[in-house]
Amino acid sequence: MGFPENVHQNLTVESDIIIGVIDTGIWPESESFIDKGFSPPPKKWKGVCEGGKNFTCNNKLIGARYYNSQRRSDDSARDRDGHGTHTASTAAGNYVRDASFYGIAKGTARGGVPSARIAAYKVCYPAGCREADILAAFDDAIADGVDILLLSLGPKAPSNFTDDSIAIGAFHALQKGTLVLQSAGNSGDKKRVGSIVPGIFTVAASSTDRGIVTKVAAGNGTVFTGKAISSFSLAGASVPVVYGKDVTRNCSEATARRCASTCVEPSLVKGKILLCDNYWGVNTALNVGAIGAVASLEAFPQLGHLSVNTSFIVPLPASHLSKQDFNDLQSYYARTITPTVDILTSESVKNADAPLVAEFSSKGPNAIIPDILKVDCSLHFFLLSFENTSPSKFPSEKRYVKYSILSGTSMSCPHVAGAAAYVKSFHPNWSPSAIKSALMTTAWRMDLVKDSLAEFSYGTGHIDPVKAVDPGLVYETFTEDYIKMLCSLGYDTATLRKILGANSTCPTGVQIAPKDLNYPSMATRIATNGSTIITYSEKFTRTVTNVGLRNSTYRVTTSKSPDYNISVKPDILTFRMLNERKSFEVIIGGKINGKMVSAEVEWSDGVHRVRSPVIVYPDSL
Template sequence: MGERPKNEFPAATLHGSILLEVWRKCCCRFNGSVANLTEEEARKLATEREEVVPVFPNGKKQLHTTRSWDFMHFSENARRLIFEGNVIVGMLDTGIWPDSKSFSDESFGPPPQKRNGTCQESSNFTCNNKIIGARYYRADGQFIPHDVASPLDTEGHGSHTASSAAGDIVQGARLLGLGLGDTRGGVPGAHLAVYKICWSDGCYDSDILAAFDDAIADDVDIISLLVGGFFAINLEDSIAIGSFHAMKNDIMTSNSAGNSGPLYASTSSVAPWALSVAAGTLDRKSAIKYNRVMVRFISFCMWGISIKTFDTENNTYPFIYAGDAGLIGTDASYCDDGTLDKNKVEGKIVLCDAISIGTGPAVAGALGMVMQNLGFDDVAFSFILPASYMSNGSAVFSYVKSTENPTAKIFKSDPEVDVISVFVVSFSSRGPNIITPDILKPDTTGPGLDMLAAWSEATTVTGFPGDTRVVPCNIISGTSMSCPHASGAAAYIKSFYPTWSPAAIKSALMTTDQSDDEFSYGAGHINLANATNPGLVYDAGEIDCIKFLCGQGYNDTKLKVVARK
C-alpha cells in the first residue's frame, strides 16, 4: 500500500490487529499501516491525528470455485482484436501455478509497454510473458507452515480463477477422466498480474487494500476479486474502499457475490461501483454434468451426488450405519473425526447423517461413505474417499437398519447430459441489496457450478490430509467460479473499447444479458455475444458515486473513509 508509516505506539496488550488507513495529500491512491494497538490507542489515533482518516479492525475475508464460454454465446472462434494483447487482468486470490498449460507464454509477445508490475520471483516461482506480474502480501508476517511465502498457489483456487478469466486454450483437459474438453479463459490473449492475498487461514483486509493499491499503480485493466464476507455490513470495508479507488482510476472491479444463499438479502458485495456476480448453472440441454453417482444396494439402486474419481465399480463392500459404529461415549452418526470405532468400520462403507469431507471414516479405515443431505442438491463436492450424498436418505437408512448383511457399491461419477433449464445455484447469495435496496445486487450472473479449470499441483483435489490425487485441472463450484467469467467478459469488452469507464463496461454486461432469467438474480446471465454492441451504455464516474454516498447520509467524516475527500 505504498510507503507504510511505522507504528508510533509501543507494544501493548493485543486487543486485535488494527488496520490504519492514512490518506496522504501527495499520494494519488491510498496509504495505510497495520499495527497492534489497544482499543484506547486506536481511539486516540483516530480522533487526535488529523492525517488519520479511519481506524478499523483488520478483519478477515473468505474465498467464495469447459463449456461455460460457449454457454455465454462466446465461441472459441469469436471475433478478437489485436488489442486483447494489451489487456492486463489483475487477479486477487491465492496466487497462481505458473507451470500450468493455461499460463504458458508460448505464443505471447512481450508485456504491454504500460506494464508497471513487479514479479516477486523465488526459487519456486518465475513470471513469463503471460504472467507479467506477481506479488504476495502478509502484513502480520505470520506464515502458517502449509503456506509458501511467494506468489505460488498452494491452494488451487487462484489458479482455477485465473484460468477461467484469462487462461490460454488447453485441449484435452479433464479431472481424472471427468469433464473431458478444452478449457479457456474469456481473454486467452490477455496478460495476468497476480496478487496473492489469501492464505490457508483466510484473506486479511490489510492485504486486500495493499493489493488494490499495487494493482492500481500497475495499471491493470480489470481487477478480479474472489473474496468477501458472509453478509454486507456497510460500504466502508476493504473491498468497497479498494474498488472505489480502482474506479477512480478507470479500473473495473469484478467481485463474487458470496456463497451464503439461498438466504434472502445475503449478497456480500453491494458497492454500486463494483460488479457483483452471482453463480448459475450452464444450459444443461447440451452440457455434461459430472456429479451424478449411483449407489447399488442388495435389492435396489439410488442416485446421489458427488464428484467421484475413484475406480471402485467392481467392488461391493459391507455397509454399516455410523451411529452403530461409534466409540463408547460418542455420537458417531455424523462421522465426526475421532468418533468411529475402527474395529467396526474398517473395510466397509459407512452411512453418515451429515456431509463431511470424509476424514473421520477414512482414518477409521472405511472404504467409502454415503451421506444423508437435506440441502444443496444441485452442487457436488469432492471427497477424500469414494462417496455420495442423497437429499432423501430415509430409504437407505431403512435398508441398512433392517437388512441382516447390508452391502453397497459406489460407482464413478456419471457424465450425463441433463435437460434441466438454467437456474441460480442454491449456494449463490441472493438480493436484494441490504444496504441500498433500490440498487440491484447482485448485478449479473455467470456460470459457477461444476467448473473445470486449472489447478495447483502443490496441493491435491481436496487439499485435505489423506488425499493423494495431484491434478493439473479440478472441478469446483462457487461464486468464485462465476466471478472470473464476468472478469474475462469485462476484459474482452475493454479490448474493444479501451477508453470505456468501469460503469460503461458494467452497463454493457447488464443490459445485454440473457432475457429468460429472473430479476431477483441480477440482470441475468451474461450474454457476451451482444455485450460489445450494447447500443446504449449508462455511464457514471467518481462524482456520481460521491453524490450517491451523500444521498445515503454520509457526512464529511464518513465520506472521507471511502472517497478520501
C-alpha cells in the same frame, strides 16, 4: 454462455488487456500460463515480478506480488490453495487440450480471454485475507496499470463502505478507469450479499447444463443418484455396508449416526462402506480406513437441492444422497441381513434445469443501499487449472491435481471477468460502467418461477458476452455521480475522503438518490409501516448513451401485470450520432402485498434489445 472456441476475437487488443487477480496467489508453472507465442508485456504495464524465491513470471503471467502484513512464514506469491490459480485461469487462461479431473468432464480448459495478460496479487492465506493487504494490493494494481481487477473474495455479510477495504479500493480503481468484479458470497441467505458497491460488478453463481452425479447401487437392485465428484471405481463390486450407529463403542446413537470423527471404530469398518447422516462423515470414512461412504445431504442444507448442479469432490468412493434417497437406503440396510452397496464412478449428465442460482449463492436485497439492486448478474462454475493442490476440502485428502472442479461464487466471478475483458477488447476506451452495462442489459432473464427471489438472486440474469459487444445503448455512471449518491446517504466530506480520496467534496444542494443513480437496473424499497397492503407510485430517472448505430430510433416495451402499471416517458428515443445521450423516466405504481414486484423495461431499435429489471419491494422482505 454461447461462447465457443471459434468465437470472434480481437486478438491484437485482447493481448494488451491486463487482468489483475487479488486472491491466494498463482502457480506460475501451470500450462494455463505458458507464454508461447506471446509478445512482451504492453507498454502501459508498470508492475514487477516479485513472487519470491523460485518464482518466475513470463509474457503471459507478467507480474506477481505478495503481501504479508501478518509476517507469515509463506513469503511467496505461489498459490498453496489452488483458488487463485483457478480464478486466474478461468478469466484468462490459455487453451489447454484434454484437460479433465481423472477423466471426468474432459475437454479444453480455457479462459474467457486466452490472449490477455495476468498479474497476480496474493493477499489470502489459510488464516484469511487481511484488510491492509487487500488495500495495498489495490494500490499496487492500479499503479501497475491493470485494466480489470478480479476479486473472488469478500466479507460474509455486507458492511458500511468505511469498514470495507474492497469497497474503498474499488472506488479508487473506478476513478482510474479500472473495472472491479467481486463474487457475491456463499452464505446462501437473503440480505447477505457482501459486495454492494454500485460500481463493482457483483456476480452470483448458477448451475451449468452439465451436471456430475455419482450413483449408488444397493444390493437389492435399487440405484440412487447422488451428488459427488468421485474418480474412484469399485469395479462393480458389491461391498458390505455398515451404519455409523452400529460401528461405535463409545458414542450415543445420535452422534454415531453422524459418523463423528471420534466415534467410529476402525476395526469394524475395514473393508466396508460407511453410511453416515452427516455430509462430513466422508472424511471420517477416509480416516478410519473404510472402502467408501454414502452420506446424507440433510445436515448440509446448501447441498440439499439436487436440481441444482452442486457436486463436490470426494477423497474416496463416496456419494451424497438426498434425504429421501438416504432414508430409502437406510431402510434397505435395516431389513437386510447382509446389505451391500456399489458406488459407481462419477458421470456427466445433461442438467435440463440449468441455469438455476445455486443455494449457496448470497442473495439480496442490498442491506446497505436498499435502492441499488444487488447482485448484478449470475454465471456458472466448472473445471479449470488448479495445479499441484489437494482437490477436495476434506482434510485427509492426499491427492494433488493439475485440474479440478470447484463450485462457488468465487468460480462464477472470473467467468464474468473474462467476459468483461472480451467486451473491452472490442471497445478499449469504454468506461467500467459502460462495459458493466453492456453485459447487464444484454443478459437474459432466468426462470422467475424457479426462484422466488428472482432478481435478488440473479440480478439482470445470465450474461451473453457476444451480444454484450454490441449492446446498442449503455448506462454510464461517473465518479461525480457516486459522490452525489454517497452524499445523499448522509456521508459528509470528511467521510467521503476516507472512501474516495482527498479531492472528494460533497457538492452543495446537488444530490442523487440511490434509486436514480444511472444504473442498468432499477430498484426501490417501500416503507410499509407495518401495513399489509401499501399503494405506491415510484419514478426512476435514467440516461442512456448511444453506442450502436449513428442514426437510430429506440422504442420501449414494458412487462405487463395486473399487479402494477408501468410507463416510460418518452417512450421513443431518437439518436443522430454516436455517444449521444438521452434521458427518460420510468413510472411504476400499484399495490404491494408483502412480496416483491418484478417488472422490466426494454428499449429496441429492431437490432438491439436493451433490458433493465424494475424491482419494487416492501421493507418487510
